[in-house]
Amino acid sequence: MCSIGGFISRDPIEPWKARRLSSALLHFGLSRGDQSSGIFYNNTLLKRAVSATDLINADDFYELFSTPNNSNICLTHTRFPTSGERGDDQAHPFWVGNTISVHNGSIHNCKHVRDKWKLDKPSGVDSELFTQAIAKYGIYKLPQIADDLSASAAIAVLDNDTLYLARDGNPLEYMTILDGDNPITIFASTATQVTSTINHLWLIPRLPTTTTLPQNKIFSITPDGELDEVGPFYTMPPLTPTSKAFQTAKQFWDDWDIPTDSSAYSWRAPYPSSSKSKTGGGSKAKKDRNRNGTSSHHKKAR
Numbered sequence: 001m002c003s004i005g006g007f008i009s010r011d012p013i014e015p016w017k018a019r020r021l022s023s024a025l026l027h028f029g030l031s032r033g034d035q036s037s038g039i040f041y042n043n044t045l046l047k048r049a050v051s052a053t054d055l056i057n058a059d060d061f062y063e064l065f066s067t068p069n070n071s072n073i074c075l076t077h078t079r080f081p082t083s084g085e086r087g088d089d090q091a092h093p094f095w096v097g098n099t100i101s102v103h104n105g106s107i108h109n110c111k112h113v114r115d116k117w118k119l120d121k122p123s124g125v126d127s128e129l130f131t132q133a134i135a136k137y138g139i140y141k142l143p144q145i146a147d148d149l150s151a152s153a154a155i156a157v158l159d160n161d162t163l164y165l166a167r168d169g170n171p172l173e174y175m176t177i178l179d180g181d182n183p184i185t186i187f188a189s190t191a192t193q194v195t196s197t198i199n200h201l202w203l204i205p206r207l208p209t210t211t212t213l214p215q216n217k218i219f220s221i222t223p224d225g226e227l228d229e230v231g232p233f234y235t236m237p238p239l240t241p242t243s244k245a246f247q248t249a250k251q252f253w254d255d256w257d258i259p260t261d262s263s264a265y266s267w268r269a270p271y272p273s274s275s276k277s278k279t280g281g282g283s284k285a286k287k288d289r290n291r292n293g294t295s296s297h298h299k300k301a302r
Contacts, residue, residue, distance in 0.1 A: 011052060034052065034080075107151040113129060126197055139159050
């Protein structure tokens with residue numbers, strides 16, 4: 001369990017506001033991971049194997065926001081490790097070429113995906129596969145790559161200056177507010193992380209509820225909070241009566257006399273026909289199943 005977060009604004013935000021937004025997203029993500037933390041902002045990557053508390057009080061964190069800039073996008077992450085080592089290199093975000101990404105979740109079949117798609121993950125962390133895949137093949141190939149995964153995922157990706165969000169299983173919330181006439185969309189793993197961040201900066205006594213990002217689709221997102229669907233995003237393996245996961249669960253259900261109709265326990269939404277026609281991605285098994293039921297990374301400065 002990790003936290004991801006960030007924001008996108010139409011116009012650049014004053015540096016002090018951007019710092020408070022970023023530090024709040026990291027601080028309120030601490031409950032989901034405190035082994036390491038990181039941020040991408042102003043074309044600079046800063047990540048360390050320290051808690052968010054230590055990162056946001058570091059001198060180089062303040063330096064990110066020391067002068068006016070043209071940056072209008074930020075990505076944050078706090079890590080609870082599930083794979084790989086625990087050094088600075090393993091902290092998020094990951095940056096390859098023009099692609100920067102953060103991930104909450106885990107990938108259980110890394111070797112299969114690496115071999116099939118000829119990907120590398122120098123950090124040793126499963127999450128880096130998303131960055132490497134998008135950097136190598138582009139965002140529009142991600143539906144097909146995700147279809148080969150056995151994983152849970154919520155991701156935020158900055159690719160060629162466009163921000164994308166997607167999730168399958170793991171949570172992701174967002175809210176759009178106006179700072180004067182400047183729209184800002186703030187996103188994070190939980191509603192509390194979003195609303196607490198907004199309250200930290202603007203002290204708004206009551207906020208509307210956040211919006212849950214629709215599951216199983218990749219979206220680009222604008223500062224106004226408008227979503228544009230890119231394609232499907234299915235990372236979890238299908239739960240079929242012949243799968244090992246289903247057989248294990250069936251034994252539990254038998255022990256507790258719980259019905260074992262597989263269609264009742266499918267955790268994926270039906271495969272969207274519009275997405276399928278746009279992308280053509282996805283394995284036949286998954287479609288059929290759904291029809292049925294510096295290091296201390298300061299990369300810029302290194």
